Amino acid sequence: MREIYEAHVDDVWRTVAFLGVAKSEVPDVCQEVFLTVYRRLPSFEGRSSLRSWIYGITMRTVAAHRRRAYRRRERPHAEPPEPEPNGPDQEHRVIAKQRVEQLRMALDGLNEQQRAVFVLYEIHAMKMSEVATTLEVPIQTAYSRLHAARRAIRTLFGAEGGQ
């Protein structure tokens, strides 16, 4: 189980972070994912790759978390301030964080299905067939969601460029 954790913790964390979970709650959701993985591992039949299987659990855990958060009417609260940039390396990190934040905000404009496809294909660089398997949808559906997600994200980013 440790090997599985080590091999997948980064991917799970990244997925959770980009699927709309507040930063402060990412560790909790990741914990829930790995507890579920541990609990269900004996029933893993190998019909998909282990990676797809874990992503599937991650998706469902995040969806359940979002529903719970919505019922509690939770809104993302202000994140703690970042430390002031100190040197070019730190500055580079701050810029990278800003870019990530911009992308996260844009992803918030997508529906859950489009967002999932976009995150798996564009950020995790999964193959489209694997995306479809993970999300349990026909591959054509995955393609059309990707298409719609790209259009939406581009519109949002284009709109942010000033007028």
Added chain:
Amino acid sequence: MNEPKRLAEFDDALAGEIRAAREVGPTEEERAKLAATLPFLAPPPGGPGGSTGSSAPGPTGAAPAAAGNTSGLGLLKAAAVVLTLGAPAAWLLQGESAPASASTAQTVVEAALESRASESVPSETTASRSVVESPTSEAPDIASPRSEAESHESDAEPVEVFISDERQIPAPSARAPRARRSSTEHAEGPITPRVGRTARHAEVAAGVEQDEVEEPPSADTTYEEPSPIADESELALVASARRRLRTQPARSLALANRHRERFGNGAFAQEREVLAIEALARLDRRDEAERRAERFSRQWPRSVHGARISAILQR
């Protein structure tokens, strides 16, 4: 079927963001804290992070560092603590045959998970029943960022609280079928005055911008109360405010305020504030614009929108 090229490989506007996103992951500290909450990952004696020895692995060992900024994980975390305390040799769970204490421990985890995982089941069913969308569909389904189920629950913010005006657009119910909504998504979706011709023509063809055509910008300076819009999702409100910024700044401001009222520090809070500041500036309400800009810079001191706001105020 050939895989489409990924945006990170060719899209200048997005490649940087996506590459940065690919670097996101837990820090070493976050990784260690997470591992400490997973009973089956209790470090073996002498292993990484095992400086406290094998007597008290897991959350109790990490508590001094973790307690400060974690709010607790409720039932699951409690289960993890029970597990760790009740099974000091929980790392043995990695083995094929779990000891009796581990079985008990697993039961606790399962009991904890059942209450939460039960909510996952509908999502699986939903996924398997999901509508097959046409790959050639040109209507992006982006104006409803919340799931349908969530939309149903959003009835606490009724559309009817608006004081309608002569430009009232009939508001479809949240349960309106997709086909019915598709035209209104164009009306209130994230389409800016900068969109391409085709989209613009589609909007005009759908007759959704008649209000903007009929009303000259000068008539808008005192307008405060937004009329209902078809889709009150967060994105739709901001997009609608953006579209009206030039021609109807007061309406744009009202929509931005409406967004603030409903979504507070939501996903597009910064964009909303920029829009409101620009609308105020266009309405010659410069004092208010400057006050709002000050609040913005206090709240988001390093926002990428800072330069834009400065430019607006210097006009």
